[in-house]
Amino acid sequence: MPQIRVDKDRCKGCELCNAACPQQIIAMSKELNVKGYFYARVDQPSRCIGCRLCAIVCPDVAIEVDINAVQYILVDY
């Protein structure tokens, strides 16, 4: 199952990943991280398709994406 990992202390809460996710599964936490930002987190991990779009738009390299099944990578990035 694909999954993303958000490094919450790198996140600056810009919400760009949020907007980029085709599954609309990223939301902002209600807590502040060490830098004082409401960081991104995945709402429904199971719906992640590992498309990487969230990671691609993240300006702070706060997202890593893992896949653990045979999967077509749709976009060649």
Next chain:
Amino acid sequence: MPQIRVDKDRCKGCELCNAACPQQIIAMSKELNVKGYFYARVDQPSRCIGCRLCAIVCPDVAIEVDINAVQYILVDY
């Protein structure tokens, strides 16, 4: 009759007027002017048509052109 006047001490002997004259009537003198140049002079004044081409190409404003007849000015300069 049209005529040109070469200010011989302005002339630097570049021969551009010479080349420009459609009547081929400008030649270089065999004498030096005060600046040490062989200056331009008109060979056959009577053949001058007052076209001003010699004056137009002269980099040193050494040539003035007079006309004294009704005449069409061919080029609008």
Next chain:
Amino acid sequence: MAKTLMKGNEAIGEAAIRAGALNYFCYPITPQTELAEYLAKRMPEVGGVFLQGESELAVSNMLFGAAGAGVRVFTSSSSPGISLMQEALSYIAGAQLPVVVVNIVRGGPGLGGILPAQSDYFQATKGGGHGDYRLLVLAPASVQEAVDLTMKAFYLADKYRNPVMIMGDGMIGQMMEPVEFNPPQEGDLPPKDWATTGAKGRKRNQIHSLFLDPVALEANNRVLYAKYEEMKKHEVLFERYNCSRHNKVLLVAYGTMARICKTAIAELKRLKISVGLFRPITLFPFPEKELRTAAEPVGRLVSVEMSMGQMVEDVERVVGREKPVSFFGRCGGIVPSPEEVVAEVKRLVADSGPPAQKKPARKKTGAKKTAKSRKG
């Protein structure tokens, strides 16, 4: 007039307008950008010219053009930007044009930092560009003084047909103090009949710094230097503070640094150490005679600067080698605190017996920080 609380940068801009300088060209740089931003709004209100140029290099040459056209014109920048203006300043001085340049100095060299410094003293006073020329350099120590000197700068520029620099450190640009805009006090000025304003009804005017004939070029240099001699006679400004026969030490400092010295002097008074302050307000012409007089009764001098030691060379030159002159300063955006100045003075006073009088040889003390010291 009622006082208003204004940032130094903005107050300088307003002062220029009040002095009739309605033409401003600039390029943004910290810590003076507020000046540009203030004038971006103000100039249209007063029908003046505001133009952000593509670079300091271009701006400094726009100044030449505009000043040559006979108007009051100025710019502001900070250290690296001022370095880019050096060719133009040399041209402007050579062609004898009145312009005012505000340098809100930051720490260098190179990109350095953006905090206040005084490390452009040499560049400003000795001529950072090529050739024999000088700027008239004014160094305010408060926002009010920045206002007053800015107004004066335009008058002096016109009077001497020479570039004038307002040299403030970042602090002067950034802090807010109450200011009043008094109407500018100006003497009579001759008409700018040399300006290139169209040759209608007169012979053409030519403004240039080129003199291919060395005799003419030397003559032009003599004209410049005759003006500098006039400035030395008439324009020297300085402040003496707490100077007396009882002074153990005379501090020499300008701009923000001088204010800090004043606070230090108050503290030293409590410690029963009498210390005076000599504050040059014109950095060129440097108050040579006046400093010499002020130094007379004092055993030793310290040039206190936000630099690695630049004005100290002028202090040494002017005072001579009979008296120890030392340097104390911090740089790179660090501003010496009153406490540090107090400590340095205490150290010096403890260090030295009665000040030696003859032929001092330069001697390094093991002083902390950047202190260098010369004594008998």
Next chain:
Amino acid sequence: MAKTLMKGNEAIGEAAIRAGALNYFCYPITPQTELAEYLAKRMPEVGGVFLQGESELAVSNMLFGAAGAGVRVFTSSSSPGISLMQEALSYIAGAQLPVVVVNIVRGGPGLGGILPAQSDYFQATKGGGHGDYRLLVLAPASVQEAVDLTMKAFYLADKYRNPVMIMGDGMIGQMMEPVEFNPPQEGDLPPKDWATTGAKGRKRNQIHSLFLDPVALEANNRVLYAKYEEMKKHEVLFERYNCSRHNKVLLVAYGTMARICKTAIAELKRLKISVGLFRPITLFPFPEKELRTAAEPVGRLVSVEMSMGQMVEDVERVVGREKPVSFFGRCGGIVPSPEEVVAEVKRLVADSGPPAQKKPARKKTGAKKTAKSRKG
């Protein structure tokens, strides 16, 4: 090695190649263009890099890049072009990069003229750019010395990781003299492990002059000033000529001016007036101690310059106020002749009784030309 007769400009170019400086960036300007033209032919022969940049501004920044990449690199220009390099020189000094800049000085300010002058002394020695930094400045007085100092310049630049300037007046660039190219004498140099040559097998290298933290910026300035202190200890060069207890006057002059003084001194000898010459070869570090020693037995000093008086400030500063220091010079491309120097010395000697010793006040003499004079 056999001597060849070479123009100063070309000889400097050849010397650089012999010192392994195979990278040259330039922009044409009189009177140094022959250097560029020489290298346009020579560099391809030795497999070096010759690039004419679009401006001196660009060239000076190319120097930064190339020096940062670890190679020996240099440029040459003349006064207005050097003014355009001031920002970059400040950056180069701040980032501690070794570059060599040749300034074949012409008359200024502004476009000025193209004849020889020494009016960029302030700019070169005090730092024409912003911030606390210095160039190491070498002033040759002959084509052979230009060759030797050019070779040395690259070594010194590498040794101190600091920009070095060869300051010759137009005369040094234009005249031909016999020269020999001796193999460069260099001490050991540390590897350039700071250069940006690709981070293969090591941590990344970063070259910058930005230090946003003022503590770091001050620390960088201290590193620079520690180097300058080292230079003062180890690199001072000067020449004493005809100096003795019998000297009535000590002339201080550098470069071409010093040679002219030598001819004047020979003539004065015939007139039974003993005069010495002190010639600084490093203008920064200025030979302070050495000049002081040379000045000791002499009644008065004259700084003789092809300017309106610049080095004279250093002479005054170093010698102190016990001894009259005056200035004699011509400028704008006029080179004082030996005859003029003789006349000035005769005037001074006639003017003054036994030299006064104490607290001289600056006094203007009605001297012709640009002479200014300070005496007791």
Next chain:
Amino acid sequence: MASTLDRTVFRKPESLAPKITHYCPGCTHGVIHRMVAEVLDELGVMDRTVGVAPVGCSVLIYHYFECDFQEAAHGRAPAFATGIKRVRPDLVVFTYQGDGDLCSIGMSEIIHAANRGEKFTTIFVNNAIYGMTGGQMAPTTLANQVTSTSPFGRDTDHTGMPIRMSELLSALVTPAYIERVSTHDARHTIKAKKAVRRAFQHQLNNDCFSMVEVLSTCPTNWGLTPLEATKWVEDNMIPYYPLGVFKEPPVEEG
């Protein structure tokens, strides 16, 4: 492309340093940094690459890369890069420059470097404003855009039209690779990275000068949220700054 089991398909590139940037939240400087780093990884050239930092918000870029870096004077990065590349043609050299840096004060240096066909790559980050100094007008500022030095909106009668740098450089005769891309959404970011890769590839082939103009956001000085800022790029910048390849020499290898 089919991939196997269990692997990380997106992570910080090796060429990027772990340090968290000083950029404002949502500023796409960060995306562009990562893109360059990814390309250095993919081409395997990190350890022979030298970057040149501008003066602008990205002045500290050298902290964020693992490769060597020089920090240039404002606008002069192309001159620095020329200096480096001429004396060490074996190195891979790139400049990273903002629009104030490249189009305003640095106009001469970029044009001449491009015209000489210097074999380095320029990443040109166009955010239509001076970010670092707090939002002044740039030559790229759009018509009527409010900035701190165009407080009534950019008046093009007074300051001219915004400069289209890619088009301008493409008017030079010397061959070059010039493309304009955007980072305002994932789709465009993907294309943008391809352009960056292509630019470096041209450098490695010793073909020509290469520049990728990247439209970027400055939420802080535009006074917009990061998301609004991406929208602003789409609605306002792209219509004036069309995307695409403006110039490219014949290619031997993609």
Next chain:
Amino acid sequence: MASTLDRTVFRKPESLAPKITHYCPGCTHGVIHRMVAEVLDELGVMDRTVGVAPVGCSVLIYHYFECDFQEAAHGRAPAFATGIKRVRPDLVVFTYQGDGDLCSIGMSEIIHAANRGEKFTTIFVNNAIYGMTGGQMAPTTLANQVTSTSPFGRDTDHTGMPIRMSELLSALVTPAYIERVSTHDARHTIKAKKAVRRAFQHQLNNDCFSMVEVLSTCPTNWGLTPLEATKWVEDNMIPYYPLGVFKEPPVEEG
């Protein structure tokens, strides 16, 4: 056009000073000077005109005109002109610049002045070389042309292609009048003067920035006779630097 009896149909224009120039024999700087002076006469603006001199062979141009003049720093004439015109929009302002001055060191200033749409006129004298300093390569030097700093001929692999300044400036969005003309023979000189007049007319109309690029000879540094030099313009320069109007805003009055 029919003319009446007895009159001088060609003489030194009033705006030109009588002083004999320092130019080499056959150098077309002289022709271009005269052309500008004629236009000032015709438009009757001499006494409200300010010229800006470059650094180059024409540095002393101010001796040859009767109007006011400022002499600029090398390459910075457009900044000077901007300064003058902004503070005195009632004046007629022109710069006169060589190719080294305008295209090399002054690239940034001319581009930005053109892009801001400064309402002055630039007479750009392109002779493909640095005349004044004795014949070094300029950005406009043709491929393989021998100069003292390209002694083996300009190697375009190393220094790029010659810059076509009119085309480059025409790539800017801001409206402008840009034309390239030549002075190598009478016919072209006649056209050239018309272009100069048109440029000033645009300025008087307050339309736009205007520039006329004039191909010019440098017999001395090309090592040719004046006549050979004009031929060289025709055979070598015009093929690379095509003549014509590159850009012009809608005109109200010719």
Next chain:
Amino acid sequence: MQLETFFAGFGGQGIMSIGQFLAKTAMQEGQQVVWLPSYGPEMRGGTAYCTVVVSDEPIGSPIISSPKALVVLNRPSMDKFAPRVKSGGTIIVNSSLIEVTSERGDVDELLVPANDIAIECGSPRSTNMVMLGAFVGRTGIVQIKNLKSFVQKKFSGTVAEVNVNAMMAGHRLGCKR
């Protein structure tokens, strides 16, 4: 008498403004004042602060290492500046965001739940005004009526009202001993 105060917090908390309000009011009262912002690397993201010096004599150094008073709105500023306050000085702490105290026995420390009070008064954006009111109440450096009329002129409508209310609430707290 000279009082030097640091106003410190996050950028966006209105630190610079309340410093200026104080300086302007003091100026109108005829006192000498200097307001000095911190600028520089710490500007973006980090802590911001300004210094206000109010005095009845000409002010020497505008740069203060150890202020007599500190008005502090967030934790990082507390950690940074509280130790630098002069012995016998005053610290006004925004206890809504700062859970710690300076742990200094030699200063007068007042805890003000400024965010909470501001929200009560109608807007969390008036937190800074609460702090300013408290500070003036504690130090009496300017007359609260002058400050109040300044704020009333500065803002209009409900904003003015909310701000004044917030400030006065803070002031009451500050006056209480």
Next chain:
Amino acid sequence: MQLETFFAGFGGQGIMSIGQFLAKTAMQEGQQVVWLPSYGPEMRGGTAYCTVVVSDEPIGSPIISSPKALVVLNRPSMDKFAPRVKSGGTIIVNSSLIEVTSERGDVDELLVPANDIAIECGSPRSTNMVMLGAFVGRTGIVQIKNLKSFVQKKFSGTVAEVNVNAMMAGHRLGCKR
């Protein structure tokens, strides 16, 4: 002993070259030399000149106001420089182009119809060589055989021959008293 000489004429008359030939030959003989061109405004069109100083001691000033010798090829240079020659000095005049003399009784003045001689020797372009030969003949500052072999190495074929012939013709004239 030090001899300072001005070589002066129009640009294009080969002034700079003969100055250099002299300097190089003197150098090869082990003498000290300086060659200094005039550069500057007068370069284009006007008169050009160079200074050559030859000495057996290190040379001080390379700049000479009054030379001991003058080799002058055209009239404007004659007018300009002849009055500056030191009393007791030498002037070599190209009498083909200069119809006047210096009218100085205190110098040794030699009239050389150099253009005419050069044409006789095969090329008007060798005028400068005639003058150089005459100068060396008159002053003996270098050995003519050394100069001759220098010129022979410098040029080749008929050019060398014509130049040497011209120079030797000048030299003969110079030696005659």
